Amino acid sequence: MLFNRMKKMSNVLIKKIDKIDIEHNRCLKVRAVISSCSVCTDVCPAPGSIQINQDSLELQDCLDCGLCTTVCPTNALKWNSPPLSQIEQRIKRLAKNEQTVYITCSAMEHKTGHSSIVEVPCLGMLPAEFWLNIGLSVNNLSILVSSDNCKQCSITTGEQVFQQQLDKAYENHSNPFPICSEVSLQNQTDSSIDHGKRNFLSSLMEEVKETNTITVKEVLEVNKTLSPFEKFDQYYQQKNEIEEISDEVNEIKQSLADQVLKDNVIHTDKRSLLLSAFKQSPQLQEEMTILMPTIKESCTRCGACSFLCPTDALYADGKDIILATNKCVSCQLCVEICYEKHISMEPKAATIMNNKYMYILKS
Numbered sequence: 557m558l559f560n561r562m563k564k565m566s567n568v569l570i571k572k573i574d575k576i577d578i579e580h581n582r583c584l585k586v587r588a589v590i591s592s593c594s595v596c597t598d599v600c601p602a603p604g605s606i607q608i609n610q611d612s613l614e615l616q617d618c619l620d621c622g623l624c625t626t627v628c629p630t631n632a633l634k635w636n637s638p639p640l641s642q643i644e645q646r647i648k649r650l651a652k653n654e655q656t657v658y659i660t661c662s663a664m665e666h667k668t669g670h671s672s673i674v675e676v677p678c679l680g681m682l683p684a685e686f687w688l689n690i691g692l693s694v695n696n697l698s699i700l701v702s703s704d705n706c707k708q709c710s711i712t713t714g715e716q717v718f719q720q721q722l723d724k725a726y727e728n729h730s731n732p733f734p735i736c737s738e739v740s741l742q743n744q745t746d747s748s749i750d751h752g753k754r755n756f757l758s759s760l761m762e763e764v765k766e767t768n769t770i771t772v773k774e775v776l777e778v779n780k781t782l783s784p785f786e787k788f789d790q791y792y793q794q795k796n797e798i799e800e801i802s803d804e805v806n807e808i809k810q811s812l813a814d815q816v817l818k819d820n821v822i823h824t825d826k827r828s829l830l831l832s833a834f835k836q837s838p839q840l841q842e843e844m845t846i847l848m849p850t851i852k853e854s855c856t857r858c859g860a861c862s863f864l865c866p867t868d869a870l871y872a873d874g875k876d877i878i879l880a881t882n883k884c885v886s887c888q889l890c891v892e893i894c895y896e897k898h899i900s901m902e903p904k905a906a907t908i909m910n911n912k913y914m915y916i917l918k919s
């Protein structure tokens with residue numbers, strides 16, 4: 557028991573060193589070979605680095621640019637050094653004290669130790685939801701970037717992904733961020749402070765705090781995702797139970813709904829950032845649309861969509877299908893695996909996520 561816990565702890569610490577977390581079971585191609593998802597390999601600037609096998613996802617000779625984590629819809633690949641939420645918090649903290657906060661990439665030359673600069677490996681590792689969210693809460697953030705630098709960079713697809721994500725945020729009414737190619741030295745608030753040391757110490761503290769949270773979560777198995785086999789067993793166990801007590805169908809419907817509501821929802825980074833943006837701007841949520849699955853009456857109730865959904869957003873009991881609207885990440889795997897094409901994705905007002913669950917097929 558003690559040995560197992562220590563082994564888990566050491567796994568966590570080893571995992572902490574990796575800049576990108578891999579959750580094999582969340583990859584659409586690992587879950588269903590039929591999936592056409594290839595967005596991570598399409599944007600990866602180091603061809604062959606991402607290997608998708610029958611039951612695992614591997615990274616080899618990775619440049620640690622984080623572009624794949626930006627585009628992966630399910631967090632199968634997730635940036636972890638530091639997580640997006642920490643980058644966001646750091647910008648917010650700095651924005652309170654500094655005249656202007658700059659976000660830039662590690663290839664961009666700037667005065668090192670400058671107190672108001674937040675550096676990430678590549679600006680393309682920040683998804684549209686990040687820009688949308690930060691744009692609503694911070695009004696003194698500038699992007700420090702130079703197209704000339706990008707053209708010489710080994711992360712060849714970085715500039716394109718950065719621009720696409722920024723454009724996507726602007727489509728959703730984010731105010732444009734000022735873009736500059738050098739830092740204003742007047743922005744430095746207190747030259748007597750050794751900002752290099754201060755930044756180092758504060759990032760060290762953040763790392764320690766985050767390690768503790770991740771370690772505790774891992775050891776307590778809070779974030780454990782079931783393997784397809786466990787989920788398959790669980791599905792059949794639930795199905796058999798439901799058949800045995802078919803005369804209590806109405807009660808079961810209620811309990812399924814309760815289960816969805818009570819479930820510990822683990823959002824992807826992008827959904828968490830989007831929900832945080834909606835909290836800050838209910839108007840944004842009213843104006844935005846989001847793709848969600850709808851199912852035709854002709855559905856045969858085979859349950860394959862529920863079985864393969866990577867975020868457990870679909871619950872099927874052989875008669876009805878419930879969609880947990882706050883768990884669905886619009887990955888479209890359910891559409892792709894339905895052989896008889898009973899499922900399609902339809903744009904819905906983003907306020908649908910407040911419902912938490914809804915019947916998308918009712919007997």
Ligand code: SF4
Pocket residue numbers: 582583584585586593594595596597608613627628629630631632633
């Ligand atoms: S983007 Fe994510 S879900 Fe799609 S193939 Fe890559 S790792 Fe899998």
Ligand code: SF4
Pocket residue numbers: 849864865866867868869870883884885886887888889890891
């Ligand atoms: S319900 Fe469909 S679109 Fe939504 S997360 Fe599950 S598989 Fe993806």
